[in-house]
Amino acid sequence: MRAAVLGAGSWGTTFAQVLSDAGNDVILWCRRPELAQAITATHQNPDRLAGIVLPAALRATAKPAVALADAELVVLAVPAQTLRHNLTAWHDLLPPDALLVSLMKGIEHGTGDRMSQVIAQVTGAPPERIGVISGPNLALEIASRQYAATVVACADEATAAHLQKACHVSYIRRYTNTDVVGCELGGAVKNVIALAVGIAVGMGLGDNTRAMLITRGLAEIARLGAALGADQHTFAGLAGMGDLVATCSSPLSRNRTFGELLGRGLPLAEVEATTQERAEGVKSCQPVLELARAHGVEMPITEVIVAVIHDGLDIGQAALMLASRSDKPERYGH
Numbered sequence: 001m002r003a004a005v006l007g008a009g010s011w012g013t014t015f016a017q018v019l020s021d022a023g024n025d026v027i028l029w030c031r032r033p034e035l036a037q038a039i040t041a042t043h044q045n046p047d048r049l050a051g052i053v054l055p056a057a058l059r060a061t062a063k064p065a066v067a068l069a070d071a072e073l074v075v076l077a078v079p080a081q082t083l084r085h086n087l088t089a090w091h092d093l094l095p096p097d098a099l100l101v102s103l104m105k106g107i108e109h110g111t112g113d114r115m116s117q118v119i120a121q122v123t124g125a126p127p128e129r130i131g132v133i134s135g136p137n138l139a140l141e142i143a144s145r146q147y148a149a150t151v152v153a154c155a156d157e158a159t160a161a162h163l164q165k166a167c168h169v170s171y172i173r174r175y176t177n178t179d180v181v182g183c184e185l186g187g188a189v190k191n192v193i194a195l196a197v198g199i200a201v202g203m204g205l206g207d208n209t210r211a212m213l214i215t216r217g218l219a220e221i222a223r224l225g226a227a228l229g230a231d232q233h234t235f236a237g238l239a240g241m242g243d244l245v246a247t248c249s250s251p252l253s254r255n256r257t258f259g260e261l262l263g264r265g266l267p268l269a270e271v272e273a274t275t276q277e278r279a280e281g282v283k284s285c286q287p288v289l290e291l292a293r294a295h296g297v298e299m300p301i302t303e304v305i306v307a308v309i310h311d312g313l314d315i316g317q318a319a320l321m322l323a324s325r326s327d328k329p330e331r332y333g334h
Contacts, residue, residue: 001166004071008035009277010048010139011103012077017143020055021169033062052143068093073166079278080106083115087122094123101131105187106280107287114184128156131163134183135238136246149173151239153183182234185225189288190244191281193217194255196301197248199315202263214248220299227295255281263315282309
């Protein structure tokens, strides 16, 4: 397939590699011309994946029109909060029948929309032309061609299978799913939970605390998913528990690392200034909480993270709030 990947962050670059390794004709769009020139000339992304040798066939450009020309597959890998603006600017360049695929894991400010909803609204594309890639996909490991698995989601099974074949490589096992809502919620909310886990790690708390936050975080994701009509089985799989565990456990996770720096006592502004790539949980925690409140869903971990990020809640007080929840029976999804 002729594929355009729009966004040269670590995950966008890595997925461009995956598509190229799978035999597709791939062009990676970069915001900065000098990065596009570096990738094309040296087959490396020095900004995000230094030391990783990209496929020789992978090309890069800073011109959206060049990337999108005749593309059958358009992969969107820009920061979640910029998607609507960027997609509006690219609208007239998008091939009319291209499959539009989101790599983004966020909820939009102001609307509470998932990324597939933003794509549908801006482009008018029907559900069978919109796909989502989600799962435990830490970019550096996949760029190093370590074994992994991912979920290819689309409301249309045939489209999901088509996309599954487009990224057929030996180092990634690909599973299809028609539950786009569940896959997107799992990907977005796990970033918020990873911030909480990172804070706990930074404070020197141990494995019991991490296990508690991951498990109760999954319950929050499942509750919100149930309210929005997601398939609860999704949250027991790669796009739910799998993604949550990887993001909460790995030092490669931007969200966990961001939370860990907060837990060590660094001011929010300083952490933001020293973070090379955006931690989507920081931007999405507020819209996730607003979405939950609009549907009457209780999300106590998310509430605490929002208070830390947006209201200046002291980290020590945040830990006390999470530990002082009232006793109740444990039931999955409650």
